[in-house]
Amino acid sequence: MKKVIVISGLVFLACSSLFAQKYICKDGNVHLLSKTAMLTIDGKNNKASSILDSKTGDLVVQLQVRGFKFPEALLEEHFNENYMQSGTFPKADFKGKIANIATVNFAKDGEYPIDIVGKLTIHGETRDIKKKGKLVIKGGKVEGTSAMNISLANYKVKIEESYKDRIDDNVALTMDLKYELYQAK
Amino acid sequence: MNKYLKIFLIVFGVGLTLGLCGVYYVFHMPHRNLADEKPSIVTSAKGLFDDFSKDETIGNKKYGNKAIQVSGKVVDIKVTDKDATIVLADETSGVTCSFDSATVVDHKAEFQKIKVGYATSVRGQCDGLDMIQGVMLSRSVLVQ
Numbered sequence: 001m002k003k004v005i006v007i008s009g010l011v012f013l014a015c016s017s018l019f020a021q022k023y024i025c026k027d028g029n030v031h032l033l034s035k036t037a038m039l040t041i042d043g044k045n046n047k048a049s050s051i052l053d054s055k056t057g058d059l060v061v062q063l064q065v066r067g068f069k070f071p072e073a074l075l076e077e078h079f080n081e082n083y084m085q086s087g088t089f090p091k092a093d094f095k096g097k098i099a100n101i102a103t104v105n106f107a108k109d110g111e112y113p114i115d116i117v118g119k120l121t122i123h124g125e126t127r128d129i130k131k132k133g134k135l136v137i138k139g140g141k142v143e144g145t146s147a148m149n150i151s152l153a154n155y156k157v158k159i160e161e162s163y164k165d166r167i168d169d170n171v172a173l174t175m176d177l178k179y180e181l182y183q184a185k
Numbered sequence: 186m187n188k189y190l191k192i193f194l195i196v197f198g199v200g201l202t203l204g205l206c207g208v209y210y211v212f213h214m215p216h217r218n219l220a221d222e223k224p225s226i227v228t229s230a231k232g233l234f235d236d237f238s239k240d241e242t243i244g245n246k247k248y249g250n251k252a253i254q255v256s257g258k259v260v261d262i263k264v265t266d267k268d269a270t271i272v273l274a275d276e277t278s279g280v281t282c283s284f285d286s287a288t289v290v291d292h293k294a295e296f297q298k299i300k301v302g303y304a305t306s307v308r309g310q311c312d313g314l315d316m317i318q319g320v321m322l323s324r325s326v327l328v329q
Contacts, residue, residue, distance in 0.1 A: 026281075046283075047283060049316055062315065064312040074212055086249075087245070
């Protein structure tokens with residue numbers, strides 16, 4: 001009997017991994033914007049990576065903090081050294097799920113609202129988040145977008161008192177991730 | 186006008202102009218130019234990836250934010266009007282080098298010559314290890 005259970009378990013695992021479809025994104029765009037009357041911080045990272053499992057809804061997004069590029073060199077230097085401390089915390093990532101993945105039909109073109117739930121790590125601090133997003137399926141291609149606001153203080157990014165009028169604690173993050181079906185070579 | 190007041194105004198005016206120029210320069214100083222920078226470390230794409238995969242923290246300390254020059258075989262190249270990406274050594278366990286639009290525009294002919302399978306050298310700022318793309322270099326330049 002034990003043997004039967006083990007064999008059926010193995011068969012189930014083999015089948016589920018056979019049908020599990022993973023989508024990957026390598027050139028994901030993540031844009032951060034913080035605006036005050038005195039200073040606009042406008043950074044773009046177009047090398048974010050992501051893996052999406054269309055069966056389980058598991059979602060991972062990862063980027064290198066130094067990959068954020070700014071129009072001003074000075075701002076980029078301060079962003080990395082004084083605020084994000086990218087030497088100590090080189091990555092930011094999200095690990096979680098699309099909670100309502102069952103409502104997304106990957107075989108049918110359309111726009112599907114998604115609920116993103118999981119842990120966001122920025123500046124070495126991990127917080128639970130629950131945000132809305134959208135998956136657009138078009139001709140077999142998958143594009144995921146989401147917009148959210150985060151508080152710098154919540155992730156222990158310190159703004160000096162004298163800069164508080166220039167740097168808003170509230171930062172708008174927008175993501176645009178274009179996925180391709182992953183095929184092992 | 187009082188002679189001293191005149192001198193004071195001239196000195197003040199010159200000082201203010203210089204100060205404003207200084208502030209303007211600091212805010213608009215150019216981005217890091219890897220083409221003019223001597224590489225901190227010269228290595229192979231595989232060697233760079235191996236160092237990071239052995240210990241990412243040590244990899245970041247050794248290479249992070251530095252100008253790294255890597256050589257390797259091109260496994261993927263993507264050039265658009267906006268930017269370019271060259272992957273060296275291996276698609277998932279190699280080095281992904283990204284190039285800014287200005288670099289692509291200035292060296293269009295050189296980018297057109299690069300094909301998958303060719304050996305090439307790239308210098309770029311090391312941003313860290315990515316879960317899919319391997320070691321990431323940004324603001325890259327082609328090394329002749």
